[in-house]
Amino acid sequence: MTALLLLVLQDAEWLKTPEDGAKEAAKTGKPILLVTMCAPGG
Amino acid sequence: MLSKPSAELKKALAGYVRVEWRYDGAGGRVLKWAKAHGNTREDPAYLAWTLDSKLEEVSRWLDRRYIAADFLKWLEDTSRDWEVRAAAKAKASRVNFVDLSAAEDPKAEGGFSVEALDKAREPEERRPILIFFQLPGTGVGLAAKVRPEETRACREFEKGPLGAADVIKLSHEFTCFRVDVTSELNQRLAAKFGADKLPAVVLWAHGKDAKPQFLGRKTAAKDLAAAMKALVPAEK
Numbered sequence: 001m002t003a004l005l006l007l008v009l010q011d012a013e014w015l016k017t018p019e020d021g022a023k024e025a026a027k028t029g030k031p032i033l034l035v036t037m038c039a040p041g042g
Numbered sequence: 043m044l045s046k047p048s049a050e051l052k053k054a055l056a057g058y059v060r061v062e063w064r065y066d067g068a069g070g071r072v073l074k075w076a077k078a079h080g081n082t083r084e085d086p087a088y089l090a091w092t093l094d095s096k097l098e099e100v101s102r103w104l105d106r107r108y109i110a111a112d113f114l115k116w117l118e119d120t121s122r123d124w125e126v127r128a129a130a131k132a133k134a135s136r137v138n139f140v141d142l143s144a145a146e147d148p149k150a151e152g153g154f155s156v157e158a159l160d161k162a163r164e165p166e167e168r169r170p171i172l173i174f175f176q177l178p179g180t181g182v183g184l185a186a187k188v189r190p191e192e193t194r195a196c197r198e199f200e201k202g203p204l205g206a207a208d209v210i211k212l213s214h215e216f217t218c219f220r221v222d223v224t225s226e227l228n229q230r231l232a233a234k235f236g237a238d239k240l241p242a243v244v245l246w247a248h249g250k251d252a253k254p255q256f257l258g259r260k261t262a263a264k265d266l267a268a269a270m271k272a273l274v275p276a277e278k
Contacts, residue, residue, distance in 0.1 A: 014062040018075075018097050021061035025095035031124045032093040033058035033117070036076050036086040038065050 051110065054117040058092070080104050092120045100124065137204050137213040139174060139220035144227040152234060154227050162217045163246075170273040171246040172216040173254075174204065175223050175237035192240045195259055199241040206263035212270040216245075247273045 014035075015021050021032040065072050065086055076086035080102050090103040090113075101120045103113060140158065147155035162171050176196040177189055203209060223232045223240055235244045236256045243257040243266065257266060 014060045016062065016064075018061055018063060018093070021059050021093070022095050022097050024059040025093075028059060029128065030057060030059050031100055031120065032061055032095070032097075033055065033090060034061045034063055034093055035088060035090045036063050036065065036072055036081075038085070038087040 048110070048114070051114050051117075054114055054121065057121045058117070092117075092124075134214070135210065137172075137174075137210055137218050139218045142173065142219035142221045143225070144231040146227060152230055154230055156231060159219065162219075163250075165250065167217070168248050169215065169217045170248050170270075171244075172213060172218045172270070173235065173244040173246070174218070174220045175232045175235070175240055175242045175244070176200070176220060177240055178222045178224065189240070196241040199259065203243075203261060203263040203266045206267065208267040209263060209270065212267060212274060215274045216270065245269055245273060 015024060018032070018034055021034065024030075025032050063072055067073075068084070073081075073084070073086050076089060079091060079099055081089055081104060088106070088108070092100040092102075094100055100123075101116065103116050105112065142156060142158055144154040144156050146153065159171070159173075161167065162169070176199070177193045178196075179193055204213075221228050221231060223229055223237070232238070232240075232242070235254055236242070237244065239259060241259050243261065244254045245257065246252060246254045255269060257269060261269075
């Protein structure tokens with residue numbers, strides 16, 4: 001799963017909470033991709 | 043092994059609102075939520091879900107091996123299903139009109155015929171018909187210049203009675219036509235049904251002896267719904 005982590009870190013456009021995602025999804029009509037992450041160093 | 047995301051994966055990701063939700067401790071929201079959505083372990087990393095804007099789960103990816111090709115396929119499959127669902131939802135949330143036009147036909151009464159309407163009236167077609175006579179456009183275009191008040195009234199009728207939930211739901215039991223009353227032939231078609239002042243709706247029950255029912259521009263949503271309901275066979 002580390003490659004997925006890399007994807008997340010490489011891309012600055014990831015939101016930080018599901019609620020932020022919900023607001024954006026309501027505006028854009030896109031589905032949300034939610035990835036749960038360890039804290040840095042975790 | 044760390045690998046850079048492929049162009050296909052980047053493209054698939056662009057179809058999503060992306061959220062990285064960081065672990066907030068053993069008693070935190072993240073682990074609790076992940077366990078309620080299929081995670082069986084005491085750590086939530088690195089799992090993925092797709093959700094709708096109400097945060098209802100659409101699909102999940104709980105395979106910790108992370109095979110990039112499988113992950114890509116999951117994203118693409120979910121995206122495709124999402125589009126199908128969104129299209130069905132959009133279709134269900136409006137009256138789905140088919141544009142109808144009269145064609146010159148010297149042999150027919152009035153000098154015109156309307157093939158799609160004739161077909162919808164054939165015995166094997168068992169649906170009632172709704173015809174919306176209107177002028178296209180909003181505040182621009184020829185129709186709006188020539189008949190501005192009626193053009194505005196058509197848009198208001200679309201948003202009002204034709205946008206009412208009951209009417210939309212009932213409309214899915216009808217064959218719904220929209221006639222732009224701009225050409226001379228379509229004006230003759232509208233006049234045949236009494237639609238001289240726009241907008242106007244005509245309801246036509248199934249059956250060869252049924253007569254078209256004219257509903258004028260002042261028809262309220264509840265009255266339109268009631269008239270439509272009267273033409274829909276009762277549910278068994």
